[in-house]
């Protein structure tokens with residue numbers, strides 16, 4: 001575990017999307033859609049993180065780590081709520097039907113990754129199996145959190161979004177979330193190590209998590225693009241990703257691939273992936289986080 005300690009707090013942010021267009025990066029429908037997938041992808045997943053970590057908490061014997069895990073839960077619950085709000089008050093208002101996508105997410109988190117996958121009650125009857133499954137799922141969260149940190153750092157530094165005059169409300173939502181991902185980047189890794197999780201299990205789950213995240217972005221982009229009347233012939237996800245990344249509107253494919261490879265270094269620790277001060281600096285000037293601090 002890394003030695004210095006930073007206390008995680010929940011910021012009760014609120015956003016008003018009444019002036020936010022569907023193409024929130026002006027003239028960049030495709031890049032707008034790719035990033036908007038986050039509103040559909042994360043609410044169910046982040047609530048699942050919270051439920052899982054509440055189950056893991058009794059096994060945490062270190063007071064500081066317990067405090068971190070509780071702070072993590074509070075922050076992820078707020079992320080889930082914020083993106084659910086964007087789904088209802090922003091994407092739906094722009095006539096984007098996300099029901100099919102949400103069904104997939106529900107299946108993933110309510111069935112496949114639940115306490116009893118496929119309703120298999122043996123997980124409830126065998127405490128050792130229950131404990132093992134909590135550990136495995138914590139390895140999944142650690143792999144996901146590696147990417148949320150990488151993407152969080154990217155969006156904090158993506159000046160191209162400012163130059164493109166991206167909608168300030170959505171940009172603040174994504175940057176506030178990205179900053180908190182950077183802020184709590186160590187928790188999932190440290191929890192998995194504390195629970196006795198092995199280096200190998202973290203590596204193995206990364207092979208599942210990485211393609212799954214890419215597929216979920218591709219599926220979500222297709223879902224939104226097909227409902228966008230301004231796009232007569234939606235393009236494939238990788239072509240969109242490559243071209244938007246060239247203009248700095250998405251992270252480069254090569255940098256995401258490199259971040260995937262970094263996870264396999266034996267000395268990997270998320271603390272080395274980003275700078276907490278950079279996240280705190282953004283949170284200090286974020287309009288939504290500032291309003292929350294004053295409330």
Ligand SMILES: [Fe+2]
Pocket residue numbers: 046075076079148177181
């Ligand atoms: Fe989050």
Ligand SMILES: [Fe+2]
Pocket residue numbers: 076145148180181184
């Ligand atoms: Fe997170």
